[in-house]
Amino acid sequence: MSDRDEPVKQPPDDASDFERRLNAKLEERRAREAKAQAGPSGWASGLRYGSEFLGGVLAGTGLGFIVDHFAGISPWGVLIGTLLGFGAGTLNIVRAVNEVNRTAGGEPPGDQ
Amino acid sequence: MASNPIDQFQLQTIAEFSVGGLDLSFTNSSYYMLVAAGLTIGLLAMAMSRPALVPGRMQSVAELTYEFVAGMIRSTAGTDGLRFFPLVFTLFAFILMANMLSMMHYFPSPGWYGFTIMSHIIITFALSMIVMSVLVIYGIWKNGMKFFSLFFPAGVPWPLYFLLTPIEIISFLSRPVTLSMRLFANMLAGGILLKVFAGFVVMMGAAGGLIAVGAIAPMVMVVALTGLKFLIAFLQAYVFAVLTCIYLSDALHPGHH
Structure with missing residues (x-):
């Protein structure tokens, strides 16, 4: 049950690109947490x-x-x-x- | 190995011992309980033998378990529920270890067979009776007669008490029943299910020809069910501990439903 995010594949090009990828990761993580909080099956x-x-x-x-x-x-x-x-x-x-x-x-x- | 899926739960006497006609023999169940208790204590003692400010791997696991149980008590019984921490932690650790041991189908024991401690309802019932005794004794000691307000829900017209009080008493008495039945049924069913599907693999494989190729299907099922049973083994220990906290919070604040 690893909660770690995948390591970044390529080095960041510029600040806005970093922001974009960070937001994508955060979005993904929030969706996962919301799913985990949905309660027992x-x-x-x-x-x-x-x-x-x-x-x-x-x-x-x-x-x-x-x-x-x-x-x-x-x-x-x-x-x-x-x-x-x-x-x-x-x-x-x-x-x-x-x-x-x-x-x-x-x-x-x-x-x- | 026996093909009967129930055989794995059979008690085998290791050392005969009886007191006044009462059979108190040391069985494989007693052996596994000793192993579970020993492993729990041993692993925790080992993890905390050289405590460091920045915890190592073992110490992290021990601290995570502690935080997990403490958080569980805080969220269900409040901060003053933490006085029950030793009881809840012991129950949780013991049941978790017992359930994890039940995932070992071969284990260093007399006969080398694995055993599911929690597949005997007398064990789970005894555990839930410990919880209930603590609840009743502590509740009466702390609250006196106010503890019995548990059976008299507030805010109903008095003639209804003739109906509601028996229902509340039965509801209270059903707690150890549900608590023990759930853990017992889950572990028993999980063990039987695994054994039945594993039996299919052997039987279809022995049939030979095209049927033997089809044995892959139950094999895949066994792998999937093993994962599921790991989840259930943990989940049932967690559920038992959570319900213990919820019930014990009644001893602290009776009449708060």
Whole structure:
């Protein structure tokens, strides 16, 4: 991952020529930096949101299962836990998206 | 070598050891963890053994890593998050080293096989439980009962708490799950994918004739996937560290979502 610019091939002829080539290089570098700041790839963020949601559902179901096991109210714990887990998963996604928006410099859409 | 793509994740006992019926054997996973920790400490100690004002190659790498992690904490948890620097840096360096070791398919170890430490969910789950324990213990010690305002989002009418508080608690409990699942799934999938495509190369090559020429296609895939897996190996260590910072910032300022 070299961030170095290519070495100059021929010696500079005059000042305006140098200016022109310098500007071209700067332009190129800015474009590259803008591309690098575009954030993670779609694949990475898709995986991120998917796992956030799945984690919420799994945690809710697991908690419901534990409540069932100890309180002996099966199957109500799992039922309610899974439903609440869906809510928690959605909340996780909203938070993850807000984090991305904040680092990208945009205003978060919600108050949350 | 076994052609089963899952075989590479098998635990092999190196030294039997058990306490009261509990199997605490020294396995290839333990071996690789020791190697990862040893290499991390050794390389950093070597890099900083003769510190110079104008850093050499090794020292530059060590300083870059330091600055990288410190910048990450500052941008996600604020400057007072730097008190967690040792924890975050240790986690990041250990996971990065473990993931890089997993790119070695042959490695000086009993049996000479490489091993992916982070392909076992119990390891990643234990790491994320360390983070969660620090978050809860430090959060309660620092903020007292105010820490639990994490579960009571401000500015909603009180009847909604019956619904929102369980959701917030589940959301909190899902953090170690997602944190560990992501690292585990990525490393497991990467390892299996590489092995499957490498298996294609051998199988098609052994078939002979025109099919053997076609083995070039999976070969190209393996080369491309190796590059991709290097990226993922780094990225997952980074993601784990970033999420650690984000979660730990809750311990510092609960109720700031």
